[in-house]
Amino acid sequence: MQTLKFKTTVKCEGCINAITPYMKTIQGIESWKVDLSSPDKILEVNVLNGESKSITDAVISGLKEAGYFAQLI
Numbered sequence: 001m002q003t004l005k006f007k008t009t010v011k012c013e014g015c016i017n018a019i020t021p022y023m024k025t026i027q028g029i030e031s032w033k034v035d036l037s038s039p040d041k042i043l044e045v046n047v048l049n050g051e052s053k054s055i056t057d058a059v060i061s062g063l064k065e066a067g068y069f070a071q072l073i
Contacts, residue, residue, distance in 0.1 A: 001030060002052055006043040006059060006070040010034050015068065022062035028055050043070060 010016060016034055023032055030046040043063075047055045056072055063070040 002047050002049055004045045004047060004052055004056060004059070005073050006045070006063075007040040007073050008034065008043045008063065008071075009069040010036075010041045010043065010063075012036065019063055019066045019068060022066050023059070026055060026058045026062060040073075042073075 010019060013036075016036075023029065028048045030048065032043065032045045035042045035044070043059070045055065045059060060070045060072070
């Protein structure tokens with residue numbers, strides 16, 4: 001398993017609820033969470049090995065569709 005970390009513009013539980021439908025559609029994600037206590041609102045995504053590039057693109061695209069920004073860190 002590999003963990004990808006993204007800096008996001010997600011700010012609250014309501015934002016998490018807004019991105020959840022998009023995150024659920026991405027194949028290869030084992031789990032994900034947003035650290036709302038972090039100044040950068042870090043999204044951690046646990047993925048299956050070897051799928052990180054396609055998942056990175058899908059996460060960034062999904063959050064953009066939901067109205068949020070994500071940048072791989």
